Amino acid sequence: PVPTIETDxxxxxxxxxxxxxxxxLASHGIKGIIIEQHSTSADTPRAHITNMAAQECLRDVGxxxxxxxxxxxxxxxxxxxxCASMAGRExxxxxxxxxxxxxxxxxxxxxPCRPVDLPQxxxxxxxxxxAALHGFQMRWDTxxxxxxESPSGVAVAVRDKLTxxxxxxxxxxxxxxxxxxxxxxxxxxxxxxxxxGGGLAFNVLVKADLSHLIKTRMGNLHWIMQPLxxxxxxxxxxxxxxxxxxxxxxxxxxxxxxxYVMEKENPITTEMYLERVREMIGDDTPAExxxxxxxxxxxxxxxxxxxxxxxxxxxxxxxHPPFNGLGSNTCIQDAFNLAWKVAYVLKGKAGPDLLDTYxxxxxxxxxxxxxxxxxxxxxxxxxxxxxxxxxxxxSERQSxxxxxxxxxxxxxxxxxxxxxxxxxxxxxxxxxxVEMNQCYVSSAIASQDSDGMKDGENVVNGTVAPKSNxxxxxxxDADPILTHVPSTxxxxxxxxxxxxxxxxxxxxxxxxxxxxxxxxxSLFTGLGGSxxxxxxAKHVGDALGLPIRAYSIGFGxxxxxxxxxxxxxxxxxxxxxxxxxxxxxxxxxxxxIPSTGDxxxxxxDQLQKTMRGILSRK
Ligand code: FDA
Numbered sequence: 001p002v003p004t005i006e007t008d009x010x011x012x013x014x015x016x017x018x019x020x021x022x023x024x025l026a027s028h029g030i031k032g033i034i035i036e037q038h039s040t041s042a043d044t045p046r047a048h049i050t051n052m053a054a055q056e057c058l059r060d061v062g063x064x065x066x067x068x069x070x071x072x073x074x075x076x077x078x079x080x081x082x083c084a085s086m087a088g089r090e091x092x093x094x095x096x097x098x099x100x101x102x103x104x105x106x107x108x109x110x111x112p113c114r115p116v117d118l119p120q121x122x123x124x125x126x127x128x129x130x131a132a133l134h135g136f137q138m139r140w141d142t143x144x145x146x147x148x149e150s151p152s153g154v155a156v157a158v159r160d161k162l163t164x165x166x167x168x169x170x171x172x173x174x175x176x177x178x179x180x181x182x183x184x185x186x187x188x189x190x191x192x193x194x195x196x197g198g199g200l201a202f203n204v205l206v207k208a209d210l211s212h213l214i215k216t217r218m219g220n221l222h223w224i225m226q227p228l229x230x231x232x233x234x235x236x237x238x239x240x241x242x243x244x245x246x247x248x249x250x251x252x253x254x255x256x257x258x259x260y261v262m263e264k265e266n267p268i269t270t271e272m273y274l275e276r277v278r279e280m281i282g283d284d285t286p287a288e289x290x291x292x293x294x295x296x297x298x299x300x301x302x303x304x305x306x307x308x309x310x311x312x313x314x315x316x317x318x319x320h321p322p323f324n325g326l327g328s329n330t331c332i333q334d335a336f337n338l339a340w341k342v343a344y345v346l347k348g349k350a351g352p353d354l355l356d357t358y359x360x361x362x363x364x365x366x367x368x369x370x371x372x373x374x375x376x377x378x379x380x381x382x383x384x385x386x387x388x389x390x391x392x393x394x395s396e397r398q399s400x401x402x403x404x405x406x407x408x409x410x411x412x413x414x415x416x417x418x419x420x421x422x423x424x425x426x427x428x429x430x431x432x433x434v435e436m437n438q439c440y441v442s443s444a445i446a447s448q449d450s451d452g453m454k455d456g457e458n459v460v461n462g463t464v465a466p467k468s469n470x471x472x473x474x475x476x477d478a479d480p481i482l483t484h485v486p487s488t489x490x491x492x493x494x495x496x497x498x499x500x501x502x503x504x505x506x507x508x509x510x511x512x513x514x515x516x517x518x519x520x521x522s523l524f525t526g527l528g529g530s531x532x533x534x535x536x537a538k539h540v541g542d543a544l545g546l547p548i549r550a551y552s553i554g555f556g557x558x559x560x561x562x563x564x565x566x567x568x569x570x571x572x573x574x575x576x577x578x579x580x581x582x583x584x585x586x587x588x589x590x591x592x593i594p595s596t597g598d599x600x601x602x603x604x605d606q607l608q609k610t611m612r613g614i615l616s617r618k
Contacts, residue, residue: 017314049325085282
């Protein structure tokens with residue numbers, strides 16, 4: 001007989017999606033196996049911008065601080081620049097990743113976490129280590145072969161690549177975190193939608209100490225555009241130079257000229273890459289090529305993420321270029337959405353239908369981030385046009401640069417075009433809205449408030465046009481990609497607010513984000529609702545066999561709203577409540593408790609009915 005291992009769950013893929021899923025499942029006490037065909041974690045830096053939405057998920061298992069420690073600090077992410085070479089002339093720069101002086105407050109108010117620059121080579125080992133220390137076995141050099149599903153679980157056939165021995169890992173659920181070539185998504189025949197995408201690019205990892213150049217050119221992304229180059233090679237018409245290790249390791253992402261086709265009979269040699277890297281550095285700094293990876297710019301997203309007992313996540317279901325830095329961040333958020341649902345179902349706290357809400361909630365988000373990442377790339381074409389990069393002759397390109405320097409109407413127009421094009425890229429470099437405005441619509445969200453309060457949000461592809469709770473800012477007056485407007489409308493992320501921990505001022509403020517999460521539902525109420533909702537939370541929690549934490553916020557309550565931020569954002573009366581799911585999305589809210597009748601009974605009945613609905617409990 002084939003050797004068989006019994007476990008709770010099986011994950012294929014030890015990248016950001018699979019390893020973070022293991023960390024989140026482990027925090028619920030779930031055990032499992034990760035099957036990974038490679039011998040180590042990522043050996044190239046790949047994704048690096050780690051945004052606040054992903055950091056909030058990792059904060060739930062105590063990893064945000066560890067990762068922040070490992071990340072590149074200071075103002076290394078301050079700018080994105082457009083220049084003729086690293087040493088040469090600068091055409092433009094834009095503040096990036098929360099460092100625009102006019103946006104700093106937006107980022108600080110959105111989350112207790114900060115965006116960090118952390119290459120995947122540093123992120124993955126921490127995730128894997130955490131998962132391994134908390135109940136997940138890592139099976140390196142092991143290939144997924146096939147699976148068979150039965151009414152009670154999945155039997156996953158795997159092969160040890162060294163011994164060629166096959167064995168079976170048997171669990172309740174199987175997760176396909178197996179990347180952009182996902183065998184599992186293919187075997188499940190998941191339906192995919194495809195956009196035009198954008199061709200080929202080359203990641204060239206380079207060792208070159210550019211510290212002497214960075215002091216006056218601080219930033220982690222530098223677009224190199226050389227309109228005055230007399231004969232730029234087609235395979236590397238322009239490049240993004242991305243910091244990997246400050247300031248001596250860099251990823252040069254080469255973008256070919258339009259229409260370029262890689263020819264097998266004329267391979268690009270290491271010398272050709274190196275010559276182009278040197279031109280793009282622009283001085284005599286020694287440089288060495290460490291690795292080259294060609295990749296294609298995808299615009300592909302699955303319309304459905306799961307079938308039966310198999311759930312796919314990460315690049316297996318959304319494939320797109322790195323613009324807006326949404327790659328591994330979205331993988332981590334898929335995993336966080338999925339983990340608590342799986343844990344609740346495995347522990348009998350929720351009915352299996354809860355698992356259907358994973359695809360219903362996350363597939364629209366995948367669609368929106370794939371579109372944004374590709375739109376982010378397309379936005380750059382306006383900068384290329386303004387600088388005349390792809391004009392066929394050198395003389396035409398020279399006249400564009402001459403025009404930029406001319407005191408003439410044509411010069412003014414050209415400069416305005418460049419300015420508008422660079423400003424448009426704020427949608428990539430300060431896309432706080434696309435990172436934070438997700439809105440879920442599913443049976444795990446009680447979308448209509450029990451008192452009939454209408455939420456009236458316009459949800460498109462899992463995100464909303466920002467509109468604040470109090471109605472002060474109407475839909476459409478803020479850019480939904482740039483701006484995060486916090487809201488407690490069911491389906492939205494629980495707003496982060498700093499609260500004072502208790503009636504006597506304490507030295508530590510606590511975030512609503514840290515009161516919620518950690519595997520439990522959390523209920524927030526105010527003065528006048530405290531007794532009834534706390535009793536209801538205890539009663540319903542006991543009846544359903546799960547803890548529901550209850551907090552009251554207000555003068556003299558558990559937590560005081562010292563900045564009045566909660567009162568601005570909560571959108572409910574003093575006796576109302578907001579129920580947050582374990583993934584800190586708002587599941588339900590009630591404006592107030594009716595003034596007549598038994599408040600405690602009313603609150604208990606409402607909460608019990610709602611929790612049963614959210615958890616698909618009969
Ligand atoms: P990922 O691909 O990371 O992991 C899937 C894992 O499954 C792999 O480790 C693979 O070995 C394993 N696997 C697949 N089939 C298997 C099988 N049959 N058996 C066992 N194991 C199997 N993003 C970004 O935001 N900025 C960037 O600059 C870049 N740059 C970049 C460069 C390159 C070269 C690549 C390939 C990718 C990027 N990305 C990126 C994308 C980013 O790396 C990506 O979004 C995440 O790695 C996706 O994480 P996943 O865990 O979903 O897949």
